[in-house]
Amino acid sequence: MGIAIENLAVAYGGQRVIDGLELTIEPGSFFTLLGPSGCGKTTLLRTIAGFVPAERGHLRFGGTEVTHLPPHKRDIGMVFQDYALFPDKTVFDNVAYGLRARKQAEGVIKSKVQAALERVGLGHLGQRHPAALSGGQRQRVALARALVIQPQVLLMDEPLSNLDAKLRLQVRETIVELQREAKITTVFVTHDREEALAMSDRIGVMNQGRLEQVGTAAQIYREPRTSYVADFVGGANLVEVETMARQAGETGPVVLDGTAIAARAPAALAAGRATLVARPEDILLAEPGTAGTLPGRIAHRQYLGGKTSYKVVLDSGRVLAVDLQSGAHDRFEPGAKVGLGFDPARTLVLAS
Amino acid sequence: MSRQFRSVWFWFSALALGILAVFLLYPLLRVLTGSLGSGSHSGWALLAADPKYFAAILNTIVLGVAVTLTTTLIGVPLAYFTARFEFPGKSIVAVLPLITLVIPEVIAAQTWLMMLGNNGFITRYLGARGIDIPSFYGWPGLITVMTFTYYTYIYIGTLAAIRGFDVQLEEAAQSLGTSPARSRLRVMLPVVLPSVLASALLVFTLVVGNFATATILGSRVPLLSVLTYQAAVAEGGSDPVMQSTLATVSIALVMIVLFVQRWIVSRGRHEVTQGRGARAERLRGLPGLFIGLLAGLLVVVSLLPLGSIVIGAFTVSRGPVMRWGEWTTAHVERLVRIAPDPVLNTLAYSAVATVIGITFSALVSYLIVKKRNILTPALDYLTALPLALSGTIIGLGLVMSFNTGFLPLTGTASIIVLAYVVRRLPFGIRNSSSTLYNIPNSIEEASVSLGVPPVATFFKVVLPLMLPAVAAAAVLTWTTTVAELSASIIVYSGGRETMPIQIYKLIDSNLMASASAYGLVLVAVILIPIIVATRVFKIDLFSSKA
Ligand SMILES: Nc1ncnc2c1ncn2[C@@H]1O[C@H](COP(=O)(O)OP(=O)(O)O)[C@@H](O)[C@H]1O
Ligand SMILES: [Mg+2]
Numbered sequence: 001m002g003i004a005i006e007n008l009a010v011a012y013g014g015q016r017v018i019d020g021l022e023l024t025i026e027p028g029s030f031f032t033l034l035g036p037s038g039c040g041k042t043t044l045l046r047t048i049a050g051f052v053p054a055e056r057g058h059l060r061f062g063g064t065e066v067t068h069l070p071p072h073k074r075d076i077g078m079v080f081q082d083y084a085l086f087p088d089k090t091v092f093d094n095v096a097y098g099l100r101a102r103k104q105a106e107g108v109i110k111s112k113v114q115a116a117l118e119r120v121g122l123g124h125l126g127q128r129h130p131a132a133l134s135g136g137q138r139q140r141v142a143l144a145r146a147l148v149i150q151p152q153v154l155l156m157d158e159p160l161s162n163l164d165a166k167l168r169l170q171v172r173e174t175i176v177e178l179q180r181e182a183k184i185t186t187v188f189v190t191h192d193r194e195e196a197l198a199m200s201d202r203i204g205v206m207n208q209g210r211l212e213q214v215g216t217a218a219q220i221y222r223e224p225r226t227s228y229v230a231d232f233v234g235g236a237n238l239v240e241v242e243t244m245a246r247q248a249g250e251t252g253p254v255v256l257d258g259t260a261i262a263a264r265a266p267a268a269l270a271a272g273r274a275t276l277v278a279r280p281e282d283i284l285l286a287e288p289g290t291a292g293t294l295p296g297r298i299a300h301r302q303y304l305g306g307k308t309s310y311k312v313v314l315d316s317g318r319v320l321a322v323d324l325q326s327g328a329h330d331r332f333e334p335g336a337k338v339g340l341g342f343d344p345a346r347t348l349v350l351a352s
Numbered sequence: 353m354s355r356q357f358r359s360v361w362f363w364f365s366a367l368a369l370g371i372l373a374v375f376l377l378y379p380l381l382r383v384l385t386g387s388l389g390s391g392s393h394s395g396w397a398l399l400a401a402d403p404k405y406f407a408a409i410l411n412t413i414v415l416g417v418a419v420t421l422t423t424t425l426i427g428v429p430l431a432y433f434t435a436r437f438e439f440p441g442k443s444i445v446a447v448l449p450l451i452t453l454v455i456p457e458v459i460a461a462q463t464w465l466m467m468l469g470n471n472g473f474i475t476r477y478l479g480a481r482g483i484d485i486p487s488f489y490g491w492p493g494l495i496t497v498m499t500f501t502y503y504t505y506i507y508i509g510t511l512a513a514i515r516g517f518d519v520q521l522e523e524a525a526q527s528l529g530t531s532p533a534r535s536r537l538r539v540m541l542p543v544v545l546p547s548v549l550a551s552a553l554l555v556f557t558l559v560v561g562n563f564a565t566a567t568i569l570g571s572r573v574p575l576l577s578v579l580t581y582q583a584a585v586a587e588g589g590s591d592p593v594m595q596s597t598l599a600t601v602s603i604a605l606v607m608i609v610l611f612v613q614r615w616i617v618s619r620g621r622h623e624v625t626q627g628r629g630a631r632a633e634r635l636r637g638l639p640g641l642f643i644g645l646l647a648g649l650l651v652v653v654s655l656l657p658l659g660s661i662v663i664g665a666f667t668v669s670r671g672p673v674m675r676w677g678e679w680t681t682a683h684v685e686r687l688v689r690i691a692p693d694p695v696l697n698t699l700a701y702s703a704v705a706t707v708i709g710i711t712f713s714a715l716v717s718y719l720i721v722k723k724r725n726i727l728t729p730a731l732d733y734l735t736a737l738p739l740a741l742s743g744t745i746i747g748l749g750l751v752m753s754f755n756t757g758f759l760p761l762t763g764t765a766s767i768i769v770l771a772y773v774v775r776r777l778p779f780g781i782r783n784s785s786s787t788l789y790n791i792p793n794s795i796e797e798a799s800v801s802l803g804v805p806p807v808a809t810f811f812k813v814v815l816p817l818m819l820p821a822v823a824a825a826a827v828l829t830w831t832t833t834v835a836e837l838s839a840s841i842i843v844y845s846g847g848r849e850t851m852p853i854q855i856y857k858l859i860d861s862n863l864m865a866s867a868s869a870y871g872l873v874l875v876a877v878i879l880i881p882i883i884v885a886t887r888v889f890k891i892d893l894f895s896s897k898a
Contacts, residue, residue: 049797049801051797051800070805070806071797071800071801072800072801072802072803072804072805072806073803074801075803076801077801077802078797078798078801080794080797080798081794082792082794084792084794084795084797084798085795085798086795086798086799086813087795087817088816088817097799097802097804098802098803101802101803101804102803142798145798145802146801146802149802149803155801
């Protein structure tokens with residue numbers, strides 16, 4: 001069941017947090033809302049759930065208007081950052097809760113709950129209380145509880161951020177597997193770009209209550225539409241440059257510290273100031289003075305195993321991050337002069 | 353806004369507000385406006401004309417200040433030594449919070465009289481040996497009894513502050529070169545002081561509102577609460593001018609103090625750091641023994657009323673004359689066979705009041721904490737209002753409002769239950785809210801998202817989680833309502849005496865032995881639920897201290 005959001009506005013006591021938001025989520029897909037803390041991700045998710053009322057606009061689940069439907073009638077499953085398990089109920093009773101509310105037969109409930117618990121690897125822990133579980137186990141119970149009712153829509157608000165790094169990876173995999181298997185339309189909220197890139201069919205990058213860009217992981221990583229997205233989605237070098245007017249998709253020269261380098265404009269640009277986006281792994285280091293390169297000096301080198309990270313200072317004092325495969329290029333010592341080369345296909349120029 | 357009106361919680365809030373308006377706000381307004389009297393018959397003119405009233409106001413303030421000082425002098429050092437030191441017999445100090453709970457004031461006053469009154473066994477014992485002690489009635493009795501009634505408030509408040517105090521601050525001060533004693537004083541004092549002041553001011557308001565001790569021991573010292581009660585008994589609900597005027601004066605007095613207290617607490621708030629708890633130092637040798645003895649003595653003196661009530665209940669008496677040393681079970685037998693009504697009344701009224709009070713508190717605090725709307729701030733303030741009103745004033749308000757008129761309750765048991773419920777309201781609300789703040793909203797949302805409507809969610813998810821706190825609140829409500837005197841003595845009617853009222857009447861007639869028999873039953877009625885709750889059901893009565 002797909003989700004369609006039209007011209008949505010949400011306010012807390014007169015203060016608009018979301019204004020005029022449009023979004024369509026494909027049936028059965030895994031959609032991630034990505035953005036920094038306070039940008040409105042939770043608000044949007046809770047509006048979809050029905051806990052926060054929409055001030056204006058429409059919300060549809062599979063073509064049915066649900067804008068004014070109370071949350072308990074929306075047929076959703078929710079997973080919370082703090083797990084929100086019922087502490088006085090056993091794991092089994094937690095998972096059975098939604099089925100009992102749906103007045104299913106006790107025998108049916110028993111087999112469904114057991115299957116759901118086994119699916120998240122906790123088949124043997126049904127009689128425990130949540131307090132006797134680890135964080136990862138608790139979140140698996142919460143996941144089972146949300147999925148066992150086979151909701152139309154699964155909503156998750158930063159479900160991994162209370163877990164430590166190793167558990168985070170494990171639970172992440174469980175979530176993705178279960179979602180692919182059940183094909184439940186899922187909205188997942190996170191501020192962690194790696195999580196977003198690894199898990200999602202599509203990602204919406206949020207900024208101050210607006211969606212800056214919606215696309216696949218590759219699209220928002222490779223083709224950021226704005227410098228905000230480029231910056232948030234991944235440690236790109238963002239450098240101010242001069243450009244001439246450009247059409248969408250056109251590759252041409254921009255001027256960086258007096259040197260012209262070629263860059264592609266994914267969207268139309270006016271002449272004047274613009275932002276150059278170059279990812280550290282897309283910059284090459286060459287011998288100083290090589291044609292078409294920008295002169296610089298290695299300020300810092302850090303060996304990270306598979307790759308080596310460099311900080312290169314340009315003559316203007318600007319610092320750029322450059323990542324190279326370790327091994328072949330280790331000849332660039334700190335202090336050495338180098339030339340920086342940019343791959344025109346992978347170097348973007350965006351409106352500032 | 354329109355959305356708020358559609359919510360079921362809004363209508364619950366409106367209903368609760370309506371109930372509070374009728375049973376709390378309206379009676380209070382009746383008391384306040386009653387002082388204006390009719391025409392030239394103004395209470396304020398009468399107040400100005402009679403020096404007795406001025407003396408009562410002054411006496412009340414002096415007594416309040418005196419008891420605040422004595423309780424602070426006992427409570428603060430006791431808390432400091434308990435928090436920071438190990439000494440012989442320290443564990444016995446832990447029973448202190450229970451003592452104020454278990455010993456009703458009327459019993460405390462009575463038993464002190466049985467020890468030190470004109471006919472008391474200590475007075476008689478010393479008198480027989482040629483030692484005359486000054487009369488216990490008046491200032492000596494008032495200050496002594498109130499000190500031992502109220503010092504635990506200071507002790508508990510200060511203890512919590514010292515325990516919450518971050519030792520690292522103190523160590524930081526030491527590392528900067530101040531000596532341990534001085535750094536402790538310099539760093540700890542400003543942090544703990546707001547809590548000490550707040551509990552001291554609370555004691556002051558309790559003294560102003562005190563009725564039981566004041567009326568039993570203060571016959572030679574006119575006090576506001578006693579004069580208010582006497583005016584109420586004389587005037588009834590028909591022409592309540594003087595009682596309203598005196599009540600208004602004490603409300604004003606308490607309000608001023610509570611505002612100062614709020615101000616202090618709000619200023620002190622940022623300083624309540626959740627720190628590493630202090631390690632207790634071991635006090636050895638003479639200092640340890642000394643502190644241990646003092647603390648032990650304090651506990652023993654605080655427990656004296658319990659011993660005296662047992663002795664009194666089984667001592668032979670001829671009218672007012674107690675024959676100390678001669679024993680009988682006649683008083684207890686008489687109580688059971690001939691006059692058990694006060695016991696049965698107490699049990700019935702308190703049981704009903706506990707059920708109503710706990711249910712109402714749980715629902716209203718749920719609205720205040722979890723379902724805020726434009727009405728809930730008013731609920732929040734109104735439910736705290738009885739803190740500023742003594743039992744006497746609550747009783748007055750109810751009698752004045754429900755004597756006749758749209759809801760005549762005088763003469764029924766319901767007005768007594770009502771008085772109990774109103775008096776306990778702030779404590780019940782505080783107790784439930786503190787639990788509710790600890791239940792994350794996400795738990796309710798999880799339930800709703802699984803398809804359970806909001807009201808059903810409250811019953812299926814929230815209420816079970818509140819249950820331990822609700823049980824603790826029920827026990828505390830029970831123990832305090834069975835001991836309630838100051839409001840019920842104003843609203844009760846003949847045949848509806850409760851145990852405290854009966855005890856008060858017997859003390860008034862100087863029948864200490866019979867009073868002791870009722871006292872014994874009263875203490876049992878208080879102690880048994882506490883023991884059952886804490887031992888059998890393992891309820892922590894003081895986790896969210898009311
Ligand atoms: N209950 C609320 N009342 C008022 N403002 C709120 C409330 N919840 C969130 N906000 C505000 O709305 C904005 C978006 O918050 P939120 O949706 O929680 O962001 P995110 O989940 O992306 O961190 C923030 O500025 C926050 O301060
Ligand atoms: Mg959030």
